Amino acid sequence: MQPQRRTILHVDLDAFYVSAEVREHPELKGIPVVVGADPEEGKGRGVVVACSYEARKFGLRSGMPISLAYRLCPQAKYMPPSWGLYERVSEEVMSTLRKFADKFEQGSIDEAYLDVTSKAEDEKSATLVALQVKKAVREKHGLTCSIGVGPNKSSAKIASDRNKPDGLTVVPFADVSGFLAPLQIGVVPGIGRKTGEFLNEKGITTIGQLQALDGKQLLSWFGKNGVWLWGVIHGQENVEVRQQDMPKSLSVERTFKEDAKDFREVRKEAADGASELVRRVKSAGYSYKIAGIKIRFRGFETHTREKTLVSHTDSEGPLLETVGKLLDEFETKGKPVRLVGVRVSDIQRSTSGPSRLDGWMGG
Numbered sequence: 510m511q512p513q514r515r516t517i518l519h520v521d522l523d524a525f526y527v528s529a530e531v532r533e534h535p536e537l538k539g540i541p542v543v544v545g546a547d548p549e550e551g552k553g554r555g556v557v558v559a560c561s562y563e564a565r566k567f568g569l570r571s572g573m574p575i576s577l578a579y580r581l582c583p584q585a586k587y588m589p590p591s592w593g594l595y596e597r598v599s600e601e602v603m604s605t606l607r608k609f610a611d612k613f614e615q616g617s618i619d620e621a622y623l624d625v626t627s628k629a630e631d632e633k634s635a636t637l638v639a640l641q642v643k644k645a646v647r648e649k650h651g652l653t654c655s656i657g658v659g660p661n662k663s664s665a666k667i668a669s670d671r672n673k674p675d676g677l678t679v680v681p682f683a684d685v686s687g688f689l690a691p692l693q694i695g696v697v698p699g700i701g702r703k704t705g706e707f708l709n710e711k712g713i714t715t716i717g718q719l720q721a722l723d724g725k726q727l728l729s730w731f732g733k734n735g736v737w738l739w740g741v742i743h744g745q746e747n748v749e750v751r752q753q754d755m756p757k758s759l760s761v762e763r764t765f766k767e768d769a770k771d772f773r774e775v776r777k778e779a780a781d782g783a784s785e786l787v788r789r790v791k792s793a794g795y796s797y798k799i800a801g802i803k804i805r806f807r808g809f810e811t812h813t814r815e816k817t818l819v820s821h822t823d824s825e826g827p828l829l830e831t832v833g834k835l836l837d838e839f840e841t842k843g844k845p846v847r848l849v850g851v852r853v854s855d856i857q858r859s860t861s862g863p864s865r866l867d868g869w870m871g872g
Contacts, residue, residue, distance in 0.1 A: 513626075514626075514630075514660050514682065515624055515626045515660060515661065515747075515749075515750075516624070516625050516626045516628075516629045516630065516631075516634075516635045516638075516658070516660065517622060517623065517624055517625075517658070517659055517660065517661060517662050517664075517665040517750065518609075518610075518622070518623040518625055518635070518638070518639055518642065518656055518657070518658055518665060519616075519620065519621075519622055519623075519656065519657040519659075519662070519665035519666040519668070519669040520606055520620060520621050520622075520623065520642060520646075520654050520655075520656050520669070521619065521620045521654060521655050521656070521657075521669045521670070521673075522599075522602065522619040522620065522646075522652055522653075522654050523562075523652070523653045523654060523655055523673060523674035523675060524559060524560075524561055524562060524674065525559070525595065525598075525599075525618065525619035525652075526544045526558060526559035526590065526595055526619075527542050527544055527559050527560060527561045528652050528653070529591070529594055529595050529598045529652075530542060530544065530588055530591065530594075531561070532598070532650075532651045532652065533591075533594065537561075537586055539563065540561075540563055540585070540586060541560070541561055541563045541564035541566075541567065541569070541582050541584065541585035541586065542560065542561040542563070542564060542585060542586045542588065543557055543559075543560045543561075543564055543569065543575075543578055543582070543585045543586070543587045543588070544557070544558045544559045544560070544588050544589075544590050545557040545558040545559070545560075545575050545578070545587070545588075545589075545590070546575040546589075547575070547587065547589070548575045548576065548578065548579035548587050550579065550583075551576050551579040551580055551583070552576065553575045553576055553579070554575070554576070555574075555575045556571075556572055556573060556574055556575055557569060557570065557571055557572065557573045557574075557575055557578050558571065558590050559571055560578070560585075562674060564578075564582055564585050567581050567582040567585075568581050568582075569581060569582055569585070575587075589764055590764075591762075591764065592762045592764075592850070593760070593761045593762035593763065593782070593850070595618060596618065596759075596760055596761075596762075597761075597789075598650070598652075599618045599619065600756060600759070600789075601649075601650055602646060602650050602652065603615055603621060603756075605645050605646065605649055605650065606621050606623060606642065606646075609623055609625060609628075609638065609641070609642055609645075610623035610624055610625060610750075611624045611625060611626055611627050611628075612624040612749070612750040612751070612752040613750070613752065614750045614751045614752070615756075616666075620669075622662055622665070622666075622750045623642070623750070624749075624750040625638050631682065632658070632679050632681065632682055635658045635679065636658065636677070636679055639656045639658055639677055639679075640677070642654070642656060643656060643675070643677065653674055653675040654675070655669050655670070655672060655673045655674060655675060655676040655677070655678075656669055656676070656677050656678075657669030657670070657671070657678050657679075657680070658677070658678070658679040658680060659679075659680035659682070659685065660680070660682045660685060660744070661685070661744070661745075661746045661747055661748070662746065662748055662750065663697070663698060663741045663746045663748075664680045664685050664688070664689070664744060664746075665680065666698055667680075667689065667692070667696050667697065667698070668680050668688075670696065684744075685743075685744025685745075686720060686742070686743050686744045688744075689716045689717075689720075689742060689744065690715065690716055690717035690720060691715060691716075691717060692715065692716050693714060693715060693716075694708055694713060694714060694715060694716055694718075694719060696716075697716065697738070697741060697742065698741075699734075699737075699738070699741075700738075704731075707730075716742050719738075719742050720742050720743060724736075724739045727739050756856060757854060757856065758852055758853065758854035758856065759786060759789060759790065759795075759797075759852070759853055759854075759856065760786070760803075760850055760851065760852035760853070761782035761783075761785050761786045761850060761851050761852075762782070762803065762848055762849070762850035762851075763778040763779075763781070763782055763848065763849055763850070764847065764848045765778070765846065765847060765848065768806075768807050768845035768846060768847050769845060769846045769847075770845050770846075772836075772839075772840045772846070775804070775836065775846045775849050776833065776836060778849050779802065779832050779833075779836060779849045779850075779851055780829055780832070780833075782849070782850065782851040783825065783828045783829050783832050783851045784825060784829075786828070786851055786852075786853060787823070787824070787825040787828055790823050790853060790856075791823050794858060795823065795856050795857065795858065796821040796822055796823040796856070796857055796858070797818075797821065797822065797823070797828075797853035797854065797855060797856050798817060798818050798820065798821045798822075798854075798855040798857075799815055799816070799817050799818070799853065799854040799855045800815065800816055800818060800827065800828050800831040800832065800835075800851075800852070800853055801813060801814060801815030801816070801835070801851070801852040801853070801854070802814050802815075802832055802835045802836060802849070802850065802851055802852070803848070803849070803850035803851075803852065804836070804839050804846060804848070804849050804850075805846070805847045805848040805849075806842070806844040806845065806846055806847060807844060807845045807846075807847055809847070810844075812839065813852075814835045814838065815835075815852070815854075816831050816834075816835065817855070818831070821855075821857060828851070828853065832851055836849075
């Protein structure tokens with residue numbers, strides 16, 4: 510019995526961290542922007558977290574030493590990461606994407622899989638759904654995304670990277686292997702640097718060359734992972750989208766413009782963050798049971814702590830009290846604080862009232 514053919518969209522937000530910054534600061538649009546460590550005029554330590562497409566034209570890329578990035582593009586706007594902003598924007602966008610999906614699976618902060626089989630059984634109808642998704646993301650959230658459409662998750666993910674930014678690539682459902690054959694092996698999710706080097710040593714650089722191998726050969730090289738790889742490259746991977754109804758956690762982070770030396774300032778920012786977080790929890794119709802903090806000192810020394818409450822709640826008081834007690838441990842260290850964050854997890858639907866998810870997630 511053949512498995513049911515599914516229609517999967519892989520949605521990838523374009524240059525997400527930078528795009529979120531540009532949305533908050535429109536004056537950055539169209540110029541090279543780098544999110545990462547302080548370059549300190551080429552003497553800084555650390556790396557590039559993300560960079561705009563304008564910056565990439567100068568050879569910049571994620572993971573590059575920030576000192577090298579500065580030498581290649583000193584005129585760029587360099588910004589520290591705003592993790593709280595990125596998580597909040599991600600939550601808003603993911604809420605919109607959920608509305609299109611029979612099943613929804615968030616892959617990371619900036620990507621998701623949507624099973625839209627009930628709405629689209631072929632390439633033409635799937636294209637229309639994808640265009641609707643792109644329109645919703647652009648109009649509701651001021652962001653662009655690139656979408657891959659395919660009959661399974663792996664082909665959709667590979668396709669979403671073929672035409673960036675703001676692209677749409679549809680895999681022919683009846684010939685996934687033909688679509689994949691000319692592509693480089695590095696586009697396959699799961700083939701990293703070491704595996705790529707191993708295959709290159711065997712003279713294999715394209716997926717088509719991999720497809721020509723006997724399945725037993727892949728099994729001997731990669732064990733049980735060879736079975737999965739055979740399915741991917743032949744377009745027969747059939748891993749279902751794992752339905753996710755709610756986020757596993759929510760958090761707020763505040764980065765100080767200058768490292769805070771007065772711990773009262775740290776407590777105030779944490780309390781403000783907790784209040785913001787509770788507003789988001791209540792608006793979404795959630796409750797939480799685990800409360801936690803994150804604190805980062807100068808030099809990127811980072812600590813996290815959490816505590817499980819007696820029961821689920823959507824109240825502000827328990828979170829403020831727990832955050833305050835968890836911070837007690839760090840007040841005596843006397844070190845300048847770079848960042849403080851508040852987090853809640855073990856989230857479930859609140860029993861105190863109906864969900865109002867759309868109220869704060871851009872619906």
